[in-house]
Amino acid sequence: MNMSHLYEITVIGGGPVGLFAAYYAGLRSADVLLVESLSALGGQTGNLYPAKTLYDIGGLPGISGQALIDQLKAQVAHFDPEIRTATAVSAITRTDDHFTLTTSTGTIETRTVIIATGGGAFTPRRLAVDYDPALDQQNVLYFVKDLEAFRDQTVAIAGGGDSAIDWALALTPIAKTVHLIHRRTQFRGLESSVADLQATSAQLHTPYLIDSVTAAGTQIDVRLKEVRGDAEKVLHVDKLLVNYGFMSDNKQLRNWGVALEHNAIKVDSQTATSIPGIFAIGDVATYPGKLKLIASGFGEAPTAVNEALALTYPERRQALHSTQLYH
Numbered sequence: 159m160n161m162s163h164l165y166e167i168t169v170i171g172g173g174p175v176g177l178f179a180a181y182y183a184g185l186r187s188a189d190v191l192l193v194e195s196l197s198a199l200g201g202q203t204g205n206l207y208p209a210k211t212l213y214d215i216g217g218l219p220g221i222s223g224q225a226l227i228d229q230l231k232a233q234v235a236h237f238d239p240e241i242r243t244a245t246a247v248s249a250i251t252r253t254d255d256h257f258t259l260t261t262s263t264g265t266i267e268t269r270t271v272i273i274a275t276g277g278g279a280f281t282p283r284r285l286a287v288d289y290d291p292a293l294d295q296q297n298v299l300y301f302v303k304d305l306e307a308f309r310d311q312t313v314a315i316a317g318g319g320d321s322a323i324d325w326a327l328a329l330t331p332i333a334k335t336v337h338l339i340h341r342r343t344q345f346r347g348l349e350s351s352v353a354d355l356q357a358t359s360a361q362l363h364t365p366y367l368i369d370s371v372t373a374a375g376t377q378i379d380v381r382l383k384e385v386r387g388d389a390e391k392v393l394h395v396d397k398l399l400v401n402y403g404f405m406s407d408n409k410q411l412r413n414w415g416v417a418l419e420h421n422a423i424k425v426d427s428q429t430a431t432s433i434p435g436i437f438a439i440g441d442v443a444t445y446p447g448k449l450k451l452i453a454s455g456f457g458e459a460p461t462a463v464n465e466a467l468a469l470t471y472p473e474r475r476q477a478l479h480s481t482q483l484y485h
């Protein structure tokens with residue numbers, strides 16, 4: 159690892175958007191480095207919902223989170239850029255005509271920076287009731303790594319948003335029984351998903367809250383209490399999958415000097431931040447009309463790479479279409 163090397167572009171964040179930006183930088187023959195704080199690439203898609211099927215990526219009628227990340231990794235490997243995992247960036251400092259990044263594994267010198275740190279470090283919102291922590295991972299789950307772990311099992315899913323509905327749809331054909339518990343009568347998912355849900359065999363428990371979770375042999379008893387009512391019921395299940403959303407921590411952004419709006423980096427239509435030479439894309443970037451979707455980030459990545467290179471080499475004209483660049 160050569161610390162005095164000066165990269166043309168450093169992409170911070172190895173989620174789907176950072177991976178695509180690193181690939182696109184390869185297409186433009188840029189000397190690019192990709193830095194990821196976790197030991198695995200993939201961001202939210204690879205870590206939070208690898209088994210979920212995504213239906214809103216152009217050209218892919220349906221692809222699992224993990225398969226999408228595998229495809230992005232295969233794509234980026236074509237240009238074999240330097241990738242440093244388990245390396246968290248803590249500070250960005252302007253030094254003469256370039257930037258110095260302070261990381262958990264040393265410093266990086268780079269002419270330009272593309273920040274693709276998404277929501278930062280993600281942690282799931284936990285159940286509001288106390289339960290034996292020994293049940294975590296065995297019976298009480300906050301992530302799905304492998305759908306097969308639910309085959310022929312009785313599963314309760316807690317939550318009423320997109321993610322809870324997606325899991326109910328994905329697990330109904332695999333599990334023996336699926337219960338879905340939500341504190342409201344209405345679900346907050348995409349209309350088409352809610353309609354699909356109502357056509358499945360999933361048993362809906364609304365409006366109910368989880369009152370307690372206790373061990374019952376190798377299974378658990380999930381006691382439910384009716385919201386604004388007296389009814390109670392107990393579900394005897396193998397697994398409880400909690401989908402109360404995620405909390406993200408993007409505190410480090412405040413130390414990077416770029417202008418923020420509600421914990422996101424403000425960018426213009428060229429993905430430029432308030433500091434020349436630093437660009438931001440994907441979930442971490444905001445502008446009027448911004449949608450936090452992979453498809454939006456995929457659109458922002460080529461803009462950031464081309465703008466970063468135009469800043470470094472104003473005389474170099476860019477080819478627009480990939481056939482002119484692929485080698």
Ligand SMILES: Cc1cc2nc3c(=O)[nH]c(=O)nc-3n(C[C@H](O)[C@H](O)[C@H](O)COP(=O)(O)OP(=O)(O)OC[C@H]3O[C@@H](n4cnc5c(N)ncnc54)[C@H](O)[C@@H]3O)c2cc1C
Nearest residue numbers: 171173174175195201202246247275276277440441451452
């Ligand atoms: C449950 C769920 C379901 C979703 N479903 C869909 C869907 O169906 N379709 C869709 O388009 N979108 C969906 N999304 C949103 C989608 O996942 C995000 O839009 C996408 O992940 C954004 O990609 P990103 O690369 O910008 O950020 P992220 O995926 O958040 O990746 C950012 C990466 O940066 C790393 N990082 C953070 N800080 C640092 C640092 N200081 N140094 C180094 N690395 C750092 C993180 O570890 C992470 O790997 C879903 C999100 C969730 C939570």
